[in-house]
Amino acid sequence: MTAVTDGLADELRLLAADIAQEAGALALRRRAEGVALAATKSSLADIVTEADREVEALIRSRLAAERAGDGFLGEESGAEQGASGLTWVVDPIDGTVNYAAGFPAYAVSIAVVQGEPDPDVWDDVAGAVFAPVLGELFTAARGGGAWRGGDRLRVSEAPPAGALLATGFGYDPSTHDGDLAAVRRVMPLARDLRRIGAASLDLAYVAAGRLDGYFERGLKPWDFAAGRMLVREAGGVVERAGSASDARRMIVAGSADLVRDIIVRAMGDP
Ligand code: LIP
Numbered sequence: 001m002t003a004v005t006d007g008l009a010d011e012l013r014l015l016a017a018d019i020a021q022e023a024g025a026l027a028l029r030r031r032a033e034g035v036a037l038a039a040t041k042s043s044l045a046d047i048v049t050e051a052d053r054e055v056e057a058l059i060r061s062r063l064a065a066e067r068a069g070d071g072f073l074g075e076e077s078g079a080e081q082g083a084s085g086l087t088w089v090v091d092p093i094d095g096t097v098n099y100a101a102g103f104p105a106y107a108v109s110i111a112v113v114q115g116e117p118d119p120d121v122w123d124d125v126a127g128a129v130f131a132p133v134l135g136e137l138f139t140a141a142r143g144g145g146a147w148r149g150g151d152r153l154r155v156s157e158a159p160p161a162g163a164l165l166a167t168g169f170g171y172d173p174s175t176h177d178g179d180l181a182a183v184r185r186v187m188p189l190a191r192d193l194r195r196i197g198a199a200s201l202d203l204a205y206v207a208a209g210r211l212d213g214y215f216e217r218g219l220k221p222w223d224f225a226a227g228r229m230l231v232r233e234a235g236g237v238v239e240r241a242g243s244a245s246d247a248r249r250m251i252v253a254g255s256a257d258l259v260r261d262i263i264v265r266a267m268g269d270p
Pocket residue numbers: 075091093094095096097168169170171196197198199200216218219220223
């Protein structure tokens with residue numbers, strides 16, 4: 001079991017940032033050449049492109065070369081246990097629908113965590129979210145704060161006019177009614193609502209204070225591993241609301257007060 005010192009956490013932050021930027025550059029090149037759909041996954045709307053697979057393969061091989069004993073949990077190529085107690089949790093292109101449609105809001109999301117590869121119990125070590133079109137890199141290391149480039153990030157307090165919130169919707173059409181009902185219940189807290197289409201960026205923007213809060217049901221660990229760490233290191237709170245047996249538990253991020261208010265409304269009676 002690797003002992004994670006502050007120095008190692010920061011080293012892994014820089015490695016995550018380096019690989020995320022290399023992976024982002026590959027995604028950008030492939031986008032310029034045209035997007036080829038490789039398959040659909042949970043539903044027809046849940047697409048994977050050839051680039052998702054190629055970018056994840058690049059990240060995986062870079063990590064295998066640099067961090068041979070670590071485990072891996074990736075959106076496209078699954079899980080592999082390591083011997084070091086550290087696991088890399090990777091979404092090669094978060095915001096695949098944006099990527100395929102030509103919207104700039106997509107990102108490479110890379111986190112490294114310690115302990116069981118279960119987001120309810122793992123300890124954050126380091127993470128990076130890189131949006132190649134937007135040219136923005138967000139990073140965090142355990143206890144070392146969250147950063148956009150060289151600027152330290154801090155979550156906002158929602159202003160009196162109401163919170164600027166973001167949310168997202170699952171790919172499965174049968175989940176839309178429930179997602180919309182949650183939006184309706186939370187809306188009284190909001191000044192306005194965004195649907196950016198990439199959970200890692202929603203969370204990075206909460207960390208940066210651009211958004212006051214974010215909530216979404218049904219995210220997978222790779223969607224939020226790095227972003228959740230950014231929010232926490234920026235002084236915010238990220239909760240998973242609902243019972244552990246619910247595969248569509250809601251992620252709620254923001255300041256402690258706002259997260260509490262969102263959960264009370266979102267989980268209330270319709
Ligand atoms: C997607 C997101 C999006 C969310 C989807 C999905 P993908 O990740 O980040 O914002 O609403 O449910 O998880 O599939 O593009 O990596």
